[in-house]
Amino acid sequence: xxxxxxxxxxxxxLLRNKMRSFLTTLGVIIGVSAVIAMVAxxxxxxxxxxxxxxxxxxxxxxxxxxxxxxxxxxxxxxxMPTLTWDDLKAIRSEAxxxxxxxxxxxxxxxxxxxxxxxxxxxxxxxxxxFPMRSWSAAMGSLITQSDIEAGSxxxxxxxxxxxxxxxxxxxxxxxxxxxxxIPFQIIGVLARKGQSATGQDYDDAVFVPYTTFRAKIQxxxxxxxxxxxxxxxxxxxxxxxxxxQITNLLRDxxxxxxxxxxxxxxxxxxxxxxxxxxxxxxxxxxxxSIAAVSLIVGGIGIMNIMLVSVTERTREIGIRMAVxxxxxxxxxxxxxxALALSSAGGIIGILLGLLAANxxxxxxxxxxxxxxxxIAIAVGFSGLVGVVFGLYPAQKASRLDPIDALRxx
Amino acid sequence: MGKPxxxxxxxxKVYRMGDVEVHALREVSxxxxxxxxxxxxxxxxxxxxxxxNILGCLDRPSSGGYWLAGEEVSQLDRNALARxxxxxxxxxxxxxxxxxxxxxxxxVELPLLYAGVSARERHTRARxxxxxxxxxxxxxxxxNQMSGGQQQRVAVARALVTRxxxxxxxxxxxxxxxxxxxxxxxLFQELGRSGITLLLVxxxxxxxxxxxxxxxxxxxxxxxxxxxxxLQAELGPAPAxxxxxx
Numbered sequence: 001x002x003x004x005x006x007x008x009x010x011x012x013x014l015l016r017n018k019m020r021s022f023l024t025t026l027g028v029i030i031g032v033s034a035v036i037a038m039v040a041x042x043x044x045x046x047x048x049x050x051x052x053x054x055x056x057x058x059x060x061x062x063x064x065x066x067x068x069x070x071x072x073x074x075x076x077x078x079x080m081p082t083l084t085w086d087d088l089k090a091i092r093s094e095a096x097x098x099x100x101x102x103x104x105x106x107x108x109x110x111x112x113x114x115x116x117x118x119x120x121x122x123x124x125x126x127x128x129x130f131p132m133r134s135w136s137a138a139m140g141s142l143i144t145q146s147d148i149e150a151g152s153x154x155x156x157x158x159x160x161x162x163x164x165x166x167x168x169x170x171x172x173x174x175x176x177x178x179x180x181x182i183p184f185q186i187i188g189v190l191a192r193k194g195q196s197a198t199g200q201d202y203d204d205a206v207f208v209p210y211t212t213f214r215a216k217i218q219x220x221x222x223x224x225x226x227x228x229x230x231x232x233x234x235x236x237x238x239x240x241x242x243x244x245q246i247t248n249l250l251r252d253x254x255x256x257x258x259x260x261x262x263x264x265x266x267x268x269x270x271x272x273x274x275x276x277x278x279x280x281x282x283x284x285x286x287x288x289s290i291a292a293v294s295l296i297v298g299g300i301g302i303m304n305i306m307l308v309s310v311t312e313r314t315r316e317i318g319i320r321m322a323v324x325x326x327x328x329x330x331x332x333x334x335x336x337x338a339l340a341l342s343s344a345g346g347i348i349g350i351l352l353g354l355l356a357a358n359x360x361x362x363x364x365x366x367x368x369x370x371x372x373x374x375i376a377i378a379v380g381f382s383g384l385v386g387v388v389f390g391l392y393p394a395q396k397a398s399r400l401d402p403i404d405a406l407r408x409x
Numbered sequence: 410m411g412k413p414x415x416x417x418x419x420x421x422k423v424y425r426m427g428d429v430e431v432h433a434l435r436e437v438s439x440x441x442x443x444x445x446x447x448x449x450x451x452x453x454x455x456x457x458x459x460x461x462n463i464l465g466c467l468d469r470p471s472s473g474g475y476w477l478a479g480e481e482v483s484q485l486d487r488n489a490l491a492r493x494x495x496x497x498x499x500x501x502x503x504x505x506x507x508x509x510x511x512x513x514x515x516x517v518e519l520p521l522l523y524a525g526v527s528a529r530e531r532h533t534r535a536r537x538x539x540x541x542x543x544x545x546x547x548x549x550x551x552x553n554q555m556s557g558g559q560q561q562r563v564a565v566a567r568a569l570v571t572r573x574x575x576x577x578x579x580x581x582x583x584x585x586x587x588x589x590x591x592x593x594x595x596l597f598q599e600l601g602r603s604g605i606t607l608l609l610v611x612x613x614x615x616x617x618x619x620x621x622x623x624x625x626x627x628x629x630x631x632x633x634x635x636x637x638x639x640l641q642a643e644l645g646p647a648p649a650x651x652x653x654x655x
Contacts, residue, residue, distance in 0.1 A: 322467065322502075
């Protein structure tokens with residue numbers, strides 16, 4: 001008997017009990033669609049995390065000042081400036097794994113245009129800050145080295161600030177805003193970057209030359225940096241090397257004895273990204289395994305119905321054996337039936353899973369990512385479920401004694 | 410008579426029921442030649458069903474030898490027995506044993522499906538067989554749309570379609586009225602004239618009269634084995650229209 005013929009016989013047998021076949025398949029349908037939808041959600045979340053870390057900038061390290069210890073109470077990192085402007089220069093010139101380094105001085109101030117105002121974070125940075133965070137100008141230009149040297153009163157606005165002060169899609173370059181009563185000329189607007197992984201709006205910020213920041217916005221100690229140093233490593237692999245180079249350099253420069261604590265700290269944003277991705281991965285695995293369990297439950301449903309079917313059709317099996325069906329023929333017939341049930345469930349499950357993922361994306365704004373390899377695995381697995389759970393009933397059928405089977409009422 | 414088609418030598422069958430051994434057959438030696446029509450009779454428990462199951466390759470003897478069409482079948486495995494049933498034998502049962510919700514044509518095609526015959530040839534041969542039993546007009550009917558006699562004709566067509574050398578009929582008229590019984594026997598006699606050997610298990614002596622030889626079983630042994638001049642079953646009118654459902 002050809003396989004096509006076996007399949008035809010199986011499909012006909014299944015169509016005789018349409019409702020039952022459908023209900024049996026439902027288990028697998030739910031299993032497969034759950035796998036696909038769950039993995040799509042998990043992968044979508046992972047992709048969003050990756051994206052937000054990528055938008056933050058790649059291969060970033062943040063060097064923070066040390067802590068204060070006053071009367072036994074420890075302040076947090078950055079509470080006591082320990083990083084000097086000479087440290088910044090040294091990092092730029094001596095740490096070979098470092099490509100960019102920029103100070104980041106930060107203060108929250110009111111930014112006032114002709115008829116609007118908005119409180120936002122004012123950042124004093126150097127020109128290296130923008131390539132380090134792969135941030136480009138949407139309009140106008142960015143801060144240049146000559147702006148730094150001249151201490152120009154120029155400002156680059158984030159998109160959110162533009163939206164608040166001038167309305168969306170406006171081009172404010174050439175206009176002036178006042179920050180702490182000092183007029184700054186708007187030289188550019190940054191491209192929209194969106195939210196960070198924690199929901200912070202990157203675009204709600206303005207940038208001025210750090211020299212201007214020090215002179216006009218927040219003066220401080222001449223020697224120390226009243227903020228942090230942001231460092232861009234030369235490559236993804238270089239971040240760890242950059243971290244140790246900076247550590248050694250700063251310990252040396254700050255004359256920290258062997259065994260004593262650092263008076264600064266370095267945060268590796270790539271490591272944070274990895275940690276967060278690990279979390280998402282765990283979530284994806286969890287969702288996928290729940291879905292896989294439901295697929296197995298679906299397989300048990302198939303096994304159950306196939307067992308009922310074998311009992312019901314004992315006489316048919318007897319007839320087939322009497323006219324010359326070999327045990328192998330009976331086995332393959334029932335196996336193909338189970339396989340047809342589970343594969344049909346798999347195919348319907350794919351469609352339903354894709355649909356569910358799309359509805360979730362559309363209705364709840366969840367990011368989804370369809371993984372075609374997962375679809376292939378889910379279908380393969382549902383087929384496997386059919387074979388595994390169909391095998392026992394099929395064997396039971398093939399081992400029937402034709403005489404008993406013919407006599408079965 | 411032709412050369413032997415069936416030869417058994419001291420065939421025994423022992424069933425074990427708990428601690429008790431039941432001897433269903435005790436050293437039965439039987440030779441049936443090609444073209445014979447043999448009625449096997451006997452009360453229930455005489456071993457005639459067991460004999461039929463063994464001769465029909467549905468079961469294997471506990472001991473003894475069985476040659477069917479020159480092949481030793483008593484030691485064959487289940488697959489080989491299935492092949493034997495498919496190629497050499499045709500079965501007709503008391504309760505017809507047709508697949509319900511399947512057309513007459515497809516029921517008749519069933520043995521050919523397992524013989525690996527192509528779809529086109531299956532179709533042609535099944536049509537031929539149904540025409541031969543007088544059901545050429547009803548091949549697309551389902552068993553539940555047919556009378557008992559018609560269903561048994563479908564079963565005979567199914568037995569015929571593989572061009573077997575032996576037809577084993579187990580109480581083929583048991584569920585039929587006497588008029589229809591005679592029609593089925595007429596059909597068997599016609600097949601007999603074309604050289605097919607018939608093994609007929611029955612407890613009705615009326616039916617046994619249509620056979621050329623009567624074997625009576627008792628307590629697992631052959632009690633008597635006699636040749637006779639078979640009664641000729643009178644053919645009814647055109648078979649397809651002749652069925653009168655009671």
